[in-house]
Amino acid sequence: MPIPAEAFFLPPGTAGTLQSRIRSMVVQGVLAGRLRPGDKMPSSRGLAVHLGVSRITVTLAYADLVSSDYLSARGRSGYFVSDTAPRAPEFPSAPARDEGVDFAALTGARFSKQARLAKPEDWERYPFPFIYGQADPALFDHQNWRACALRALGRRDFAALTSDYYERDDPMLIEQVLRSILPRRGIAARADEVLLTMGAQNALWIAAQVLLGPGKRAVMENPGYPGLRAILEPSGTEVLAVDVDENGLPPERVPAGVDVVFTTASHQCPTNATMPVARRVALLEAASRQGFVIVEDDYEFEMSYLKPVAPALKSLDREGRVVYAGSFSKSVFPGLRLGYLVASPSFIAEARALRAMVLRHPPGHIQRTVAYFLADGHYDALINRMRVAFRRRRQVMEEALAEQGLNMAGQGGFGGSSIWMRASDGVDTETLAAQLRAEGVLIEPGRAFFHPGRASRQHYRLAYSSIAASRIPEGIARIAQALGRMH
Amino acid sequence: MPIPAEAFFLPPGTAGTLQSRIRSMVVQGVLAGRLRPGDKMPSSRGLAVHLGVSRITVTLAYADLVSSDYLSARGRSGYFVSDTAPRAPEFPSAPARDEGVDFAALTGARFSKQARLAKPEDWERYPFPFIYGQADPALFDHQNWRACALRALGRRDFAALTSDYYERDDPMLIEQVLRSILPRRGIAARADEVLLTMGAQNALWIAAQVLLGPGKRAVMENPGYPGLRAILEPSGTEVLAVDVDENGLPPERVPAGVDVVFTTASHQCPTNATMPVARRVALLEAASRQGFVIVEDDYEFEMSYLKPVAPALKSLDREGRVVYAGSFSKSVFPGLRLGYLVASPSFIAEARALRAMVLRHPPGHIQRTVAYFLADGHYDALINRMRVAFRRRRQVMEEALAEQGLNMAGQGGFGGSSIWMRASDGVDTETLAAQLRAEGVLIEPGRAFFHPGRASRQHYRLAYSSIAASRIPEGIARIAQALGRMH
Structure with missing residues (x-):
């Protein structure tokens, strides 16, 4: 059947070049079954005139x-929908389901009930975000x-791109981590001491799964x-919350009989406290004496632009007691994972x-x-640019x-990239956040950071990683005004 | 300090254009501290002559x-290492650790001991792979x-690329799954009924974590x-193995009191049996009567090139009892995840x-x-090409x-893309595989597919997804010869 040019139209508002939009239009017609194998396409001249585009x-x-087998060319007879064109098989749609199973009840909603x-x-x-x-x-x-992503898409890298790496990671990235990233934290490691993860969250989750579970006890700051509490709660681990002070986690407050201590030693989340070296040594000594493992979440070490970065706990670890978690998601972008x-x-x-097993x-x-981004120095240039911008902000x-x-x-x-704040006594920062949101200002109320039994509603966090310096004064002024109205 | 051109050399055997190799050479020098802030670089002419490349x-x-702040240009004076150039802070390396903790003993090696x-x-x-x-x-x-990856790297897509999507997935991909993929399986679904995962393995793992755990019972074919057994064993779930026949899983053999039944209905793994529609209906009725949930692993449905693909179990599901797992990893490439x-x-x-929580x-x-690959029809063209090649193979x-x-x-x-084989009585296919490997032939011994208590060493799997048709006859001949020698 010859299809008239008039049967085609370019859907308005679609993205891409004219050529790719024409291509899409035909593909959708074939896949939807409107254009069938053997159908004769309009001549290129006829379709060009109809669509108001150039013939070429x-x-x-x-x-x-033709090259992707949607059409076939038959010499002077023109173009036809290919006999072997891809098609989408059609089934009748299923009627709406009754939802006979309530999965929230069946599973106890043990994952979705975690606070985030x-x-x-x-x-x-x-x-003002x-x-x-x-x-x-x-x-x-x-x-x-x-440019780096393009290079990684080259034919030469096809094997690295497509293969299942069950047992190992990309050797090129491991080498960069060993040679370029870890030395900045004072850590000398070998390839069999490193595992790539889907971001820091996944690293913490893996550490918790390997080390903890029912009957085990973990310390959280x-x-x-x-995000760490959301990992530990459903695992059956008993979670002990230890209050931090202006130097981070006090080693002497770690109770006896714990299996794992989680710490953000270099930049405590959310207070931003940096643990002094003497306390780091004391924490490692306590680990050795009491027999616990330390999981060090070193999530933002590149952003030490006011003081030189302190060596990681892991760099002081003589017994292999420290499990170190790092991430590219903060320094490159979170969607990277x-x-x-x-x-x-x-x-x-x-x-x-x-x-x-998991992924x-x-x-x-x-x-x-x-x-590639690391090897070519772009990573360091980016970090430098972020440090300059964050210092200014x-x-x-x-x-x-x-x-x-x-x-x-x-x-x-x-x-760092945030400041931990305290409002006056009696201020509920969740109410504050809701009011400010209506005025275009986003802040983070502090309650989610606290152990549920000891939650403070008086604290909040202000981050400056996604707000331009020029917006900051007006945003802070609005926060101050809102706080003023709450008294 | 002026650095002489002679201090520079292009390391042999590195990849990339001359320009990017020169860039890398300087970056590595700066990061390693060999080139220090304020150092004067050789003139472009001098370095070009020394390296034997063009001045441009x-x-x-x-x-x-200069644009990434490794160098700064000072007019006619030339190029200098920038005062604010990125640098890698140096710490003394940690001495070798004693490995005071034996993590295999501490954790019971519960993940690494699973068979793969x-x-x-x-x-x-x-x-002959x-x-x-x-x-x-x-x-x-x-x-x-x-081309699709490049488009997805455009500035317009930056938000989609970089953002944390906690609560939702890329709306563009979800739309493609709903409109283009699921209808081929007879499944009509809404956006809140779909979750993207890191491949089919991750989909099965998530389903098992949500539905199972200590005290629960699951049926495996x-x-x-x-890969499914490796998921279920460490979860504390009781795993019941039900023997399949030439029509796949027999519903009447599902014992009472199970919580979840895992099935590969459309193409049983590894026997390739297709479950007839009557048996699918019977399995769904059993699920409703006995109160279990079905997890349907529909891992290779696009490769039904000999018979029309049967509608998925999920398409017959009236009560929401079926959890359906699909994947792009087989049809695009496994490294995609x-x-x-x-x-x-x-x-x-x-x-x-x-x-x-996990990732x-x-x-x-x-x-x-x-x-984009789906929307532009490249996916369907690829599937078509694979079907033609696999049919031939x-x-x-x-x-x-x-x-x-x-x-x-x-x-x-x-x-499909594999054939399930049975050797003569008494043949151990693990011995066979080891012998064939020395002759350049890779086959998959069958033991890992069976429940540990009922393992057959007589079976093996031959896949033809990664071997050219022209290699197949010689490869099969070598297998036959090796089998002949084992009698």
Whole structure:
């Protein structure tokens, strides 16, 4: 059947070049069954006239469709829908289901009931987003990231991109982590001491699964990272919250008989306290004496732009008692989902088997792209740019907070990308956050960081990783005004 | 300090353009501390002469290094290492550790002790690789994959690429799954009934974690997928193995009191049996009567090139009792790590919370690339090309097996990419595989597919997804010869 040119139209508002839109239009027709094998296509001239595009555009689109077997060319007779064109088999749709099974009741909702830090999906539309851990497109090195991703898509890298790596990771990225990243933390490691993960969250989860479970006891910092509590609670582990002070986790408060201590030694989450070296040594001595393992979450070490970064706990570890978790998600962007664990080979072997069971491995293309980004120095250039921007924003933050008379609760002497705040007695920062949201300001109420039994509603966190310096003074002023209204 | 051109050399054997190699050379020097802030670089002319490259190449590399702040240009004075150049802080390396903790003993090696299908890392070097599930670079549509990945790297997609999607997936990919993939299986679903996963393995793992655990009972097909057994064993679930017949899993053999039944209804793994529709209906009725949930692993439905594909169990599901797991890893490539779960909203909510806890989400760039690959019809064209190639290889396989008198044990009437084989009584296929490997032939011994208590060493699997048709006759002949020698 010859199809008239009039049967075709370019759907308005679709993205892409004219050629790719013509191609899509034909593909959708074939897959939907509107165009059937053997149907004769309009001539390229006829379709070009009808669509109001140049003939060469249609000819190129047709040629592309022939090469992927949607169309076939029959010499002077023109183009036809290919006899072997792809098609989508059709089944009658299933009627609506009755939902005979209530899975929330069946499973006890043990995962979905965990508290999480929530942010609006459209946070980018808010003029004053003091939220944590999102990428800033203004700082990201888009061009070089794209170049590295392209190189990783080359034919030469096809094996690295497509293979199942059950037992190992991309050797190129492992080499970069060993040679370029870990030495900055004072850590000398071998390849069998490193495992790539789907970001820091996945690294912490793997560590907890390997080391903990029913009957085990773990220490969490209080306040601490809510994502860790969400991991530990459903695992059956008994969670003991130990209050931090201005130097982070006090080793002498770790109770006897615990199996694992989780700590953010270099930049306590959320107070930003940095643990002094003497306390690090004391914590390692306690670990050795009491027989516990330390999981060190070193999530933001690159952002130490005010003081030199302190060596990681792992770099002082003589007995293989420290499991170190790092991430590229904060420094590159969170959607990347790439991090790593560094620990004894006997731990890594267990973690690797668990990872293979759960998800096999992080996608090969992502691993290779990051390897190139590191090897070519773009990573260091990006970190440098972020440090300069964050230092500037930090300065503006501190000036604005002082001007408005708001209280910083955390030390934050190393830098970082957030400030831990304390409102006046009696202020509920969840109410505050809701009010500010209506005024275009996003802040993070502090309750989710605390152990449920000892929650403070008086604290909140202000991050400056996703807000321009020029917006900060007005945003802080709005917070101060809202706080003023609450008295 | 002026650095002489002679201090620079391009390390031999490095990849990339001359310009990028010059850039890397300088970056490594700066990061290693050999080139210090304020050092004067050789003139572009001098370095070009020394390296034997054109001056414009050096000039372009220098310009690039200035833009990423490794160098600064001081007018006519030339180029200097930038005062604010990135650098890698140096710590003394930690001495070798004593490994004071034996993590294998501490954890009971509960993950690493699980059996897995092993293949040599360098399987591609073997001339006759009858192994399963790896991508064939000869069939893959590299060019269009690259084009889609590039589009997904555009600035417009930056938000999709970089954001943390805790609560949802890439809407563009979800739409493609709903509109283009699931209808082929007869499944009509809404967005809140779909969750993207890190491949089928991750989908099965998530389903098992949500539904099972200590005190629960699950049915596995025997023989069945070893990756599933590796998931269930460490979870504390009681695993009941039910023998399959030539029509797959017999519903009447599902014992009372089980919580979940795992099935590969459309193409039983590894026998390739297809469950007839009447038996599918009977299985669903048993599920409703006995109150169990069915997890349907529909891992290879696109490869039904000999018979029309049967509608999925999920398409017949009236009560929301079926949890459906699908994957792009077989049809695109396994290193992609992308799959999906389709189930009741109350199940998906639980699974989404678990996924957020474990790994957050599959990387945004991968999701968007697949969305474009689907939307532009490249996916269907690829599937079509694979079906044509596999049909041809299958024919060659069957002819070669008949000529050599080898026994097919599985039905495999729908197509697929492997054949389930039975050797003569008394043959140990693990010994056979080891002998064949020395002759360049890789086969998969069957033992890992069976319940440990009822293992057969007589079976083996021959896959033809990664071997050219022209290699098949010789490979099968070598297997027949090796079998002949074992009598």
